[in-house]
Amino acid sequence: MMSKKDLSEQDIRTKYITPAIEKAGWDKMTQLGEDVALTDGKIFIRGKMFARGKLKRADYVLYYKPNIPVAIVEAKDNKHTVRQGIQQALGYRELLKDVPCVYSSNGDGFFEHDFTASNGKVEREIGLDEFPSPEELWKRYKKLKGIEEETETTVAEQDYFFDSSGKKPRYYQQIAINRIVESIGKGENRILLVLATGTGKTYVAFQTIYRLWKSGMKKRILFLADRNALINQTVTGDFKHFGEAMTVIRKKKINKSYEIYLSLYQGLTGYNEDKDAFREFSRDFFDLVVIDECHRGSASEDSAWREILEYFDSATHIGLTATPKETSQVSNIDYFGDPIYTYSLKQGIDDGFLAPYQVLRIGINVDLEGWRPEDGKTDKDGNLVDDREYNIRDYDRNLVIEERTETVAKKLTEYLRKNDRFAKAIIFCVDIDHAERMAEALRNHNQDLVTKNAKYVMQITGDNEEGKRELHPFQNEESRYPVLVTTSKMLTTGVDAPTCKLIVLDANIGSMTEFKQIIGRGTRLSPEFGKYFFTIIDFRNNASKFSDPAFDGPPIQDERFGEYDEIDVPEPDNTDQTDEETEEPNPEDFQDTDKDTGNETGGGEIGDPPPRKVYVNDVEVRVLNERVQYYGHDGKLTTQSLEDFTKQNVLKQFKSINDFLQKWQTSDKKKAIIEELEEQGVLLFELQKEVEKKTGKELDPFDLICHIAFEMPPLTRKERAENVKKRNYFAKYGDNARKVLENLLDKYADEGVENIESLQVLKLEPLNDFGTPREIFKYFGDKQAFLNAIKDLENEIYSIA
Incomplete structure (x- = not known):
């Protein structure tokens, strides 16, 4: 007879935990939620690749009503003690916040943590038949929340x-x-x-x-x-x-x-x-x-x-x-x-409900070095240009360098051509005039697609009625056009655009509030349309705001700060922080805030006459540098290479090569370790391609990790397979069993360790030539003996490590 210790966690749930909860009066259909997914799993990105982390799933969430969760229960098999799941249950409670009680169980009883306990006995062990009723936990919920009877x-x-x-x-x-x-x-x-x-x-x-x-x-x-x-x-x-x-x-x-x-x-x-x-x-x-x-x-x-x-x-x-x-x-x-x-945004990204982002920061010579007109330089109207040094604060606000607009449009087009020319994008400009000129430049650089459909590029600003009519098609997930949208203020806030994959910043964003709103245009996920992350292309060093500790922080009420998140972050002198708050419309002056407001014409305070814009050309403008930053595991932007990122995250998990080898050798399935690393954002498939370019070797995940994290010389899968054959490892098996293992070793050499761990491989050629999986097991004795042979084969593959 099977011992309780031999039962799986699912068996313990089915035979002991669920019946005990139902016996306490919980309705299975309306109050007892099993395997409740709390999050969707964080998305990690590197280049064009992405991976989903593991979602957080509670074994049980109990609801007094469908809208009110009152308990969390974490189940373990009977090899664990009754209290061993309580820490995990408390972690889920960190998400759900207002749940009064959490429990763990191994089928022998329940271990309770009661947030309403007033006698100092917050944690206690109770029997299977002592689980609280819905009415009891509702009383505790009301006590926790201070809800009066009336x-x-x-x-x-x-x-x-x-x-x-x-x-x-x-x-x-x-x-x-x-x-x-x-x-x-x-x-x-x-x-x-x-x-x-x-x-x-x-x-x-x-x-x-x-x-x-x-x-x-x-x-x-x-x-x-x-x-x-x-x-x-x-x-x-x-x-x-x-x-x-x-x-x-x-x-x-x-x-x-x-x-x-x-x-x-x-x-x-x-x-x-x-x-x-x-x-x-x-x-x-x-x-x-x-x-x-x-x-x-x-x-x-x-x-x-x-x-x-x-x-x-x-x-x-x-x-x-x-x-x-x-x-x-x-x-x-x-x-x-x-x-x-x-x-917060960070919570939403960590939970997998919001899209993470990567940032491409592009530095242009006139932005980074400033620009001073040569003697006698005139504008397009023939007027002398004031002799002073101009910088990013001036461009497109009171000085327009035509070649700069062309450079931005050309660089953006190059990015689209390398990636996806139909990735919907919002290009944020300084004002309406700038949005108009940027739309023209983008049409010129994308003439082939504009010829096919003129709405490939659209200007959507408050003064442009034709553009405003295209706002809904741009938002519509099933509408292909428009693709590239230039704007100033109109799309900064409140406009849903689920398929927007690209936010382009060519405006000086002085307000952290406005910056957050603009970034928010890209955070919506749209998996059915292939959007799992978005890219920010920043031409004006706005991305420095990501390092502001208040970027994703709570509201701060402090007289020292002119804007809730305008904490003084040192920046290069030639970067822009606009002097005034440009995000807020003044209702006294504007009745229709569907129109772009704030510093629309490039002026100072709203209502002031705009300064005269100077237009110049024949200026040398070129891109000086580019760098890509990713949304890191800690919520911060990182410029780490994929190799550095992998090494850092592997070393978080394993302190030494011996730690890793022990975990690898003792793991029932190597695939579990690979998946665990992928949940931390380690994209082994993408890393494999990078390393293959450098070394010319197609490496197994094991060798990738050893090589990158612990600087071990790498072996290819074929080299490892050949070493096993040289050691005459298969001699101890009968003829049919030996041939099965030789074929599995070839499978490993061609496709990797994950394939030989799956019993499905026995149904594929050439393994299916040896019979059904059941017949193959008999060559080894039984199914368990076959699984032991696979385990031994894996140990032999990696033994020389």
């Missing part, structure tokens, strides 16, 4: 909206929605939520509004945005499920019979107290106002748009943003309070 019904009973697509909130969205609903249940009226671009702020808003609306906690809701594109995306996207209960306020037409209202700020105010449309509603008409991209127009106390929020002061206000703004003049925290939850 609000628990509303908080718990209204589930999410589920449609036929089966889409449901990810773990961080679940946390965000639950925290908002629970906070409102406690009477809080100002709430700030920070979610990185591409992580589903609008979906979170929809599910939050749905639960509050359906439960009756909030009856009339206003969703505010400051760009038509944001409203249009919302109406046709997640909010479409509100159906006839929803309306969009357009051109100040007010119908008070709806329950869900969407509006531009500009649709409610004309900056004239007598004409402000929002005053047609009573001050208490709305009991919930959701402010999208709340870091922009409504953030400032003296903003005309803030008047709308102050008018509906009795309503609950929820601010949504990826980049909360904190300056001495503008503060999201002052208005909303500290964020109720933050899910």
Whole structure:
């Protein structure tokens, strides 16, 4: 009879753990989640290659209701102690945050860690028949979250909206929605939520509004945005499920019979107290106002748009943003309070929900060295050019060097020709004039494709109606055109472009808030269309902001900083940090923020007359240097070569060659070690190609690792196979068994160790000539004896190491 110690982890779950949980009253269909994927697995990139890391999957997540997780259970086989899975379960709890209890089990009982324990007994062992009921863990959840009895019904009973697509909130969205609903249940009226671009702020808003609306906690809701594109995306996207209960306020037409209202700020105010449309509603008409991209127009106390929020002061206000703004003049925290939850770009990339990036930094001579006109140099109008040194602050703002624009367009085209000419790209320019000239230059350098379709290159700026009509096709995953889009401010924020694979920076981005928003245009994944990562091509040293400690940090409220993340990072004198904040539109001067705003014409403060632009040509412009940086394992940009990166990560896992050899020799399957390294971003296939170019040898993963990490002389697979044959290793086997092993050794020499570890290889030629897998096992005695022979063969292959 098989011992409990001999059972697999899955058997332990099936025979002991699941029955014990069900016996405690947990419904298998609605409350007991098994093998719950919490993340998608981080994506690692090197050049054109990428690999997915291992996703985080909890053995069990228990839900009091479909929207409220209350426990995590990690299972182990019976060779482990009952407590050995608790650390892993606590790691999953770091993601899920608000779960009151976590457990581990080996089938003998449960080991409990209770975050609500008040008697000092946080951890304890309990029997299989002592697992807590749903009601007990719900009590602990309420205790952990401080939920009073009078609000628990509303908080718990209204589930999410589920449609036929089966889409449901990810773990961080679940946390965000639950925290908002629970906070409102406690009477809080100002709430700030920070979610990185591409992580589903609008979906979170929809599910939050749905639960509050359906439960009756909030009856009339206003969703505010400051760009038509944001409203249009919302109406046709997640909010479409509100159906006839929803309306969009357009051109100040007010119908008070709806329950869900969407509006531009500009649709409610004309900056004239007598004409402000929002005053047609009573001050208490709305009991919930959701402010999208709340870091922009409504953030400032003296903003005309803030008047709308102050008018509906009795309503609950929820601010949504990826980049909360904190300056001495503008503060999201002052208005909303500290964020109720933050899910950052780094977290999104680490979890595999957002696309990582690589950065190509290109240095141009006039940018790095500056440019001074020679004596008597005139502009295109024949006027003398002021004799001073010009630098990157000046270009395309008050001085246009035509050859510089041509060089950028040519370099970008060269990159596209080497990679993918139909990779959708946004090229961020200094202003509308610059975007127009850049579009012209790109058309000239891509004339072959422009001839086939004129929309290959489009200018999408606030003044260009034809270009604005192409915004939706550019965003549409199934629309091939437009491909290259030049813009200034219009596409910096809030515009979903899932297939955008290339962000080109040829503008001086002084604001960290704007920088984050621009990077966010590329972070959305689109696996079905082949987008797993994106590339940033930086012509103006904006990438130095990645090294700013505040790039992906929490909101900082500090009077010392003019902009929440403008920490003083030393930069070369010739790089640009614009003097003024160019990201923020001023609602007093602009009613339509679908138009590019800020420093559109290259001027100083908004409203100032623009400086005269000087246009020059016949200037020598050339690329001086290029370097590629990757999003590293620690979230920082790294310029490491693939070999250095591999060596560093292997040495993290194995301190010495002996550590590696021991792990390799004792591992049941070598493939597991290879996969483990790939999960750390070590792309062995890509590395193999690089090493083959240098050495002329096609190396096994084992020899790749030994050669790169431990500087061992490499042997090819064929050389290793020949060494095994020379040692007459097969003599101890019978004739048929020996022939099978010789063929497997040839398979190893041709295709690698992973192939001989799979039993599927026995069904392929020439192994299938020896019979079925079962018949082949008999040559060795039985299946286990065959597997032992494979293990011995692998040890023999690598024995000379």
